[in-house]
Amino acid sequence: MGGRQATVDRGGGGSASAGHGGARQDPLHLALPHRRLLLGGQGIYRLKFLDFASIIESVGEGVTDVAPGDHVLPVFTGECKECAHCKSAESNMCDLLRINTDRGVMIADGKSRFSINGKPIYHFVGTSTFSEYTVMHVGCVAKINPQAPLDKVCVLSCGISTGLGASINVAKPPKGSTVAVFGLGAVGLAAAEGARIAGASRIIGVDLNPSRFEEARKFGCTEFVNPKDHNKPVQEVLAEMTNGGVDRSVECTGNINAMIQAFECVHDGWGVAVLVGVPHKDAEFKTHPMNFLNERTLKGTFFGNYKPRTDLPNVVELYMKKELEVEKFITHSVPFAEINKAFDLMAKGEGIRCIIRMEN
Template sequence: MASPLWVAAAVAWEAGKPLVIEEVEVAPPQKMEVRLKILFTSLCHTDMYFWDPKGQNPLFPRILGHEGGGIVESVGEGVTELAPGDHVLPVFTGECKECAHCKSEDSNMCELLCVNSDRGGMIHDGKSRFSSNGKPIYHFLGTSTFSEYTVVHVGCAAKINPRAPLDKVCVLSCGISTGFGATVNVAKPERGSTVAVFGLGAVGLAAAEGARVSGASRIIGVDMNPNKFQLAKQFGVTECVNPKDHNKPVQEVLAEMTNGGVDRSIECTGHIDAMISAFECVHDGWGVAVLVGVPPNDAVFKTNPLNFLNERTLKGSCFGNYKPRSDIPGVVEKYMNKELELDKFITHQVPFSEINKAFDYMLKGECIRCIIRMEH
């Protein structure tokens, strides 16, 4: 039986306040859990969202982080698929392999382990595996990778090729897989087609990369920050549109540019107006729009039903429709085989002791992904 560990973790004590590197106790893994030694992690906008005072979740103190890469240190009762020494990516949504969703080829929305931002403990007993001075510290998205060691459910740990560089493939734990998969698995653009991508952050750039790999002839980036346009060209974007430059709805602008509408669109902002525009800009008869961004809880999607009757399709996507344990090892292999570029997404790197710099880079819009090197 594994023993408790005392390790360094970046604790968010309060919303919006700098993280504090603290010594915390990490309990042994319980039934169907694994304890991981995190070697690299990345900062995602979702971490920022739940850290921000305007976020929708009040759970503090908390250990954030959900884009990480590490090695299994110990396993709990019932774990047979993983062993100490295995290289894994912890993922915010899981795959139990037993529920109806996991058995369906069409879904990755595991009934047991589907993403839940309100959960601050482990599924097995509802308790946290982190504590400081005897008081619990909440988990985040079942991963909490801003810690030298963390405990996750075995269904949220994707075993990968041990030769894969964890400082690169850790970004596949969330944003890059989410955008890339939304394009290749859900939108499925045909070679030579026209694709619009709304939002040119990391997820949107990954969606554009998916369109590029799929052979799209035109990839139109839509964003209200023109500073992103030059960088977007590196990800296959062929032309850019700033809605603020036009006195008509951007969906009308796109329809005029593309002889009636784009073949596919992927929305990666979470803004309801962008979602509506992304749907209304696709071509009647065959156009498909995919929603990826997460809107506010009270958002309402409004469009004329004729847009559906005219044979446009609207789809949603979570984590790129990838099943974490079944599919992510194959996405890692795409990187290893040079079929998927990851290095260009990684613009900054900082040591764990300077993790707050990563927040600064993202707040200023200076980085796509900042890798945080743990300092064991």
């Protein structure tokens, strides 16, 4: 914001200010991911959380893509539109704004825009959405249809789009094909939804928790496999069910064994496996080279291969046209005053997404 620095009093000695090259937003709705805790220290205090929808309150000097009053989805990864990745039709891994869990400051000047009692509070993966106001690089906000309800589309700024895009953009299942989805958490359910939208005729959910199976039917799953119910590798079970293997698989757990199974269960000649889950840093992926020579394809994906600013508005339009049923992902909604209830639900793994309403 250059010489027009703006500071918002958040009470208790805290403040959030908009700086050069940033966009400050008035957050309205926060989606709390279930089955995943985003708490814990990294040596410094941070404003955390990801899934979010908001309205631009003010913009910094030189920001022209968005303006006060615009409805946006803040995203943990960005799109500068200038680097080789942004200019490539095949990549969404922006050189400038790719997710960085260690940075904690604004790119322009290396400083935080948050403080409490004079001490800095650092940014979290470029979003810091657990706040009434946040400051972000303009490349990390996607301008969306102002008619889209923010208390619904807020869930599209992270995990749901990741799973959806993994199927639609990366696996690309042909109409009438068979797809296996490993892991039926929120991202896996979104992958199943993506396979449904793409026209897959069989969607096989693979999970160790059978209580998720009935819920997964709402997202297009037609069959289910619990690996614990079989005395043979699950890839063999799937091959027997599908006359040699599935056409596509999407792995959403991050478990290295599930990743190997997802690859080895696809049909030779044309099968494609897509890895979405993030494995342990020391995990090793081991499979026989013949699995590749027999023309199976293994792919990885980041945020469903969506370019945030370019593609997320189109994902929102899928919802507006009733082609994407976002409401199925929202199992709870609470005001900020009941946030402890939301954390309890998350800790118990109950539900998919809980909306926290930032009400005055």
